[in-house]
Amino acid sequence: xxxxxxxxxxxxxxxxxxxxxxxxxxxxxxxxxxxxxxxxxxxxxxxxxxxxxxxxxxxxxxxxxxxxxxxxxxxxxxxxxxxxxxxxxxxxxxxxxxxxxxxxxxxxxxxxxxxxxxxxxxxxxxxxxxxxxxxxxxxxxxxxxxxxxxxxxxxxxxxxxxxxxxxxxxxxxxxxxxxxxxxxxxxxxxxxxxxxxxxxxxxxxxxxxxxxxxxxxxxxxxxxxxxxxxxxxxxxxxxxxxxxxxxxxxxxxxxxxxxxxxxxxxxxxxxxxxxxxxxxxxxxxxxxxxxxxxxxxxxxxxxxxxxxxxxxxxxxxxxxxxxxxxxxxxxxxxxxxxxxxxxxxxxxxxxxxxxxxxxxxxxxxxxxxxxxxxxxxxxxxxxxxxxxxxxxxxxxxxxxxxxxxxxxxxxxxxxxxxxxxxxxxxxxxxxxxxxxxxxx
Amino acid sequence: xxxxxxxxxxxxxxxxxxxxxxxxxxxxxxxxxxxxxxxxxxxxxxxxxxxxxxxxxxxxxxxxxxxxxxxxxxxxxxxxxxxxxxxxxxxxxxxxxxxxxxxxxxxxxxxxxxxxxxxxxxxxxxxxxxxxxxxxxxxxxxxxxxxxxxxxxxxxxxxxxxxxxxxxxxxxxxxxxxxxxxxx
Numbered sequence: 001x002x003x004x005x006x007x008x009x010x011x012x013x014x015x016x017x018x019x020x021x022x023x024x025x026x027x028x029x030x031x032x033x034x035x036x037x038x039x040x041x042x043x044x045x046x047x048x049x050x051x052x053x054x055x056x057x058x059x060x061x062x063x064x065x066x067x068x069x070x071x072x073x074x075x076x077x078x079x080x081x082x083x084x085x086x087x088x089x090x091x092x093x094x095x096x097x098x099x100x101x102x103x104x105x106x107x108x109x110x111x112x113x114x115x116x117x118x119x120x121x122x123x124x125x126x127x128x129x130x131x132x133x134x135x136x137x138x139x140x141x142x143x144x145x146x147x148x149x150x151x152x153x154x155x156x157x158x159x160x161x162x163x164x165x166x167x168x169x170x171x172x173x174x175x176x177x178x179x180x181x182x183x184x185x186x187x188x189x190x191x192x193x194x195x196x197x198x199x200x201x202x203x204x205x206x207x208x209x210x211x212x213x214x215x216x217x218x219x220x221x222x223x224x225x226x227x228x229x230x231x232x233x234x235x236x237x238x239x240x241x242x243x244x245x246x247x248x249x250x251x252x253x254x255x256x257x258x259x260x261x262x263x264x265x266x267x268x269x270x271x272x273x274x275x276x277x278x279x280x281x282x283x284x285x286x287x288x289x290x291x292x293x294x295x296x297x298x299x300x301x302x303x304x305x306x307x308x309x310x311x312x313x314x315x316x317x318x319x320x321x322x323x324x325x326x327x328x329x330x331x332x333x334x335x336x337x338x339x340x341x342x343x344x345x346x347x348x349x350x351x352x353x354x355x356x357x358x359x360x361x362x363x364x365x366x367x368x369x370x371x372x373x374x375x376x377x378x379x380x381x382x383x384x385x386x387x388x389x390x391x392x393x394x395x396x397x398x399x400x401x402x403x404x405x406x407x408x409x410x411x412x413x414x415x416x417x418x419x420x421x422x423x424x425x426x427x428x429x430x431x432x433x434x435x436x437x438x439x440x
Numbered sequence: 441x442x443x444x445x446x447x448x449x450x451x452x453x454x455x456x457x458x459x460x461x462x463x464x465x466x467x468x469x470x471x472x473x474x475x476x477x478x479x480x481x482x483x484x485x486x487x488x489x490x491x492x493x494x495x496x497x498x499x500x501x502x503x504x505x506x507x508x509x510x511x512x513x514x515x516x517x518x519x520x521x522x523x524x525x526x527x528x529x530x531x532x533x534x535x536x537x538x539x540x541x542x543x544x545x546x547x548x549x550x551x552x553x554x555x556x557x558x559x560x561x562x563x564x565x566x567x568x569x570x571x572x573x574x575x576x577x578x579x580x581x582x583x584x585x586x587x588x589x590x591x592x593x594x595x596x597x598x599x600x601x602x603x604x605x606x607x608x609x610x611x612x613x614x615x616x617x618x619x620x621x622x623x624x
Binding site: 020021023283341 | 464472474475484489516525566
């Protein structure tokens with residue numbers, strides 16, 4: 001049997017294993033080791049495995065992941081979601097749908113210190129849902145806005161998904177973070193526009209609340225300075241190149257820890273919980289990373305990625321048709337699995353294909369642009385049925401709202417996502433302008 | 441991992457409780473290591489900008505101790521079944537049938553963990569014989585590996601325990617609340 005065939009069979013077996021509830025990391029490890037052995041031989045595999053695990057876990061480019069996760073878990077205990085939502089509500093709550101807009105704005109602001117969608121949705125949901133319901137917002141709009149707003153946690157850098165992407169394609173994390181900023185702002189504005197349209201069509205869905213007076217407005221800003229400061233120091237430092245993402249994550253973890261202790265009332269139990277959460281989120285990510293590493297070593301031996309890329313290159317398809325095909329596949333996969341696993345399984349095949357096609361961009365810019373497209377598309381899976389995780393998280397907080405209503409509430413935001421992804425695909429400059437300006 | 445999911449996965453028997461406590465303690469140690477690394481990075485960055493004096497070899501320390509921390513996380517992840525699965529095609533299955541599949545997945549993980557632990561032991565010998573030290577310190581690379589191996593042994597025990605549980609559920613001896621939360 002040819003190595004290519006072994007590669008293809010391996011890919012098929014991987015999909016079957018994942019479909020029958022074998023943990024994704026374990027599936028990749030199992031197929032990766034057996035495939036590696038059948039192509040390169042047993043002794044080669046055994047020698048590879050001696051240090052593979054040690055080196056995969058012991059690299060400074062991956063140490064950024066637990067640090068960013070820790071920063072997010074401390075930020076969740078810093079009481080800043082409450083402050084962010086109150087401040088946004090004081091400024092825009094009196095518009096039609098204003099409180100839902102405030103929730104989205106709060107998610108965006110929280111997204112600048114958190115790299116996780118679920119955490120952002122859950123944290124903001126706990127604060128904003130009771131308020132939204134108190135002002136008689138419809139269940140669909142309230143839960144839909146929060147589920148969609150949660151995706152801003154990962155769309156707006158820092159973003160764990162972008163870090164993993166950067167590692168897979170050997171791209172520059174800093175440039176990817178810079179590139180992700182404008183599309184993140186665009187997503188926020190798109191969601192706010194969606195809320196405005198929904199509450200114009202159906203004023204009952206998002207009634208305006210009384211206007212906050214000037215004193216209240218300024219007072220509300222007093223409590224958000226910590227987020228602003230952390231954002232300016234951590235992301236400002238990373239964007240401007242004063243420090244590396246790893247250093248930014250370390251500084252951010254310490255800063256959010258201090259805010260959580262001083263303002264968030266975090267005590268020993270909160271600290272232990274944050275450490276345990278850091279451990280379980282990092283643990284599950286690194287098991288998948290280890291699996292992806294072994295699986296990709298096997299795929300590399302099989303030459304399947306190169307072969308596929310060559311086929312696409314010679315097929316004479318328009319590059320944009322290929323890109324649209326991948327986007328469609330991501331939308332389907334997004335209904336089945338989480339964004340991280342999706343990226344780890346597909347990028348080793350997809351990136352060589354994209355790199356071999358001519359989009360009129362330099363290789364570095366192509367890497368950035370494709371990364372932002374991928375990030376935007378895989379996050380849509382978080383709010384689409386049947387397994388939109390954000391939808392489940394928010395719906396579990398809103399006991400009186402049926403799941404179907406939440407999924408219906410998400411539809412306007414999906415439309416907004418479609419517009420945004422089209423813009424990002426049609427105009428690469430949206431993603432590329434910030435890295436171009438900053439690194440010129 | 442939500443509190444509820446952790447609650448559902450909480451074992452009722454003595455062995456399970458002991459394992460959960462052990463793996464939890466290990467994970468907290470790893471979390472503390474990450475916290476100390478964050479502190480070290482902060483001190484190093486400040487030192488670099490204020491006094492042009494970063495901590496010597498900060499990135500080496502960061503890499504090696506992140507590695508130590510990650511190994512401590514895996515057993516806890518397994519005990520609370522925090523690893524990511526796809527439940528799309530199987531969501532309507534009876535719990536006992538799901539448990540058969542889960543037992544299969546856990547068995548695969550067990551084999552992999554044993555093979556990797558065995559190879560890591562030889563990797564440690566290789567690192568020791570090569571006498572590799574991390575740059576800027578006389579810190580031998582293999583020094584942290586015995587602790588990694590300890591974590592792997594705890595991981596194997598945790599996998600064994602979950603495998604026994606899966607088999608028990610599959611044979612409908614006990615009923616479990618839905619475990620296996622997914623992650624996004």
